[in-house]
Amino acid sequence: MKGLTEEDILKLLHASDLEVSDEDDSENLFVPENIDASSSDSDEIPVQTASESSRNNNQLKADTLSSAQVLKKKNLSGRKYLQKKKLFKDPFRSSLQYFTTYFTDEFFKTAEEHTSQYTVWKHEKSTKTDGTELKKLMAVNLIMGCIKLPRLRLYWSTEFGYTQVLRIMSGGRFVALRNAFHMVDASCAPGNNNKVWKVQPVLDAVRNVCLSLPWDHVTYSADEQMKQFTGHCPLRQFVKSKPRPVGLKNFVLTTSAGILLDFEIYQGDSTPLQTKEFGLGPSVMLRLAQTSPQEKPGSEV
Structure with a gap:
């Protein structure tokens, strides 16, 4: 196909209905912020100077620190x-x-x-x-x-x-x-029915630190959690509704911020509960509530 010459292009423009105006429509014209619209060379890419780059980097760091301070003020975790x-x-x-x-x-x-x-x-x-x-x-x-x-x-x-x-x-x-x-x-072996007596010092080491944490919340949460474990252990449980269904069942008491304050490993009938006449759920609640400070009435679990 033969290419169009300059004369052919001018003839096509005169024959068309297109109206060409020398005036720019300022309302519809898109002008990038960093590019001068009056520049005669439209293909030239603006080069950022060293001082401008430094100012932008400092502004980026300031924005990042500001965002970090905002996140720090929010109660996203127990930290x-x-x-x-x-x-x-x-x-x-x-x-x-x-x-x-x-x-x-x-x-x-x-x-x-x-x-x-x-x-x-x-x-x-x-x-x-x-x-x-x-x-x-x-x-x-x-x-x-x-x-x-x-x-x-x-x-x-x-x-x-x-x-x-x-x-x-x-x-x-x-x-x-x-x-x-x-x-x-x-x-x-001890004479009691404690099935975790071989690891009891490990549990006590963790629990003693948990009990030393401050009880200055108003609301607390008591629930059961699964300690994932698939090895051989007579206390291993299978709870289908849990994300980790196989493991050791552990009754925990936490603050509203999620900080662990007390816990008790479930050992079946050998679980050290003060009373069992009300059923497992209420008995566990009474057991975990015993560690709460008596001088702070009005707390909710």
Whole structure:
């Protein structure tokens, strides 16, 4: 097809009904804010100077900080509550500092004694461990809970080995300590019906810190939660309506901000409840309400 010449184009424009005006319609004309409409070169892209770029960056940082301050003022979680009540000296501490608040050096000292006692009683040979090594054992277990591999030995394998685990301890030592770890004297079981007596010191360590939290709310919540667990345990429950249906049932008491204040692991008929004549639900409510301060009447659950 032969291209149109300049004369052909002019003939087509004269023959058409299109009216061309030299005046611009200022109401319908779109002019970008950063481009001068009077510029004669429409293809030129405006270049931002260094000072303008710095001002824009500073404005962006100011807007970001302003948004962060707004979010901080909103009660989106229990963090605002911790900051307001100054439960700890610095509510924004590291994960290790929060961990040591619940599991102190005395806790691991007790674990050291009973772990060595168990290996002597069971194998007539001490593991010769200490509290520092048991802390490393728990650290490896926490890492494995976050970084999951299909086999235990893969954490120490040449191809799939995880560096954080490899630096802490060897695989053989980890297995030996894990099998020997005890918090109580395993050679003499208590006479009561407590089915969680072997891990009772762990539960008490967490519960004692929860009970030390301030009770300065007006409304509280009592409910049951599922601790996800699929291993072998006689207390394992299956609740179809729960997001995590398989695990240990735990009755909890929390504040309106979601902070845990007290809990009780469900053990069936062996659950330590003061009275059971009203049924399980009311009995659990009475059990959790016992820990509330008596000097603050009018609280609602």
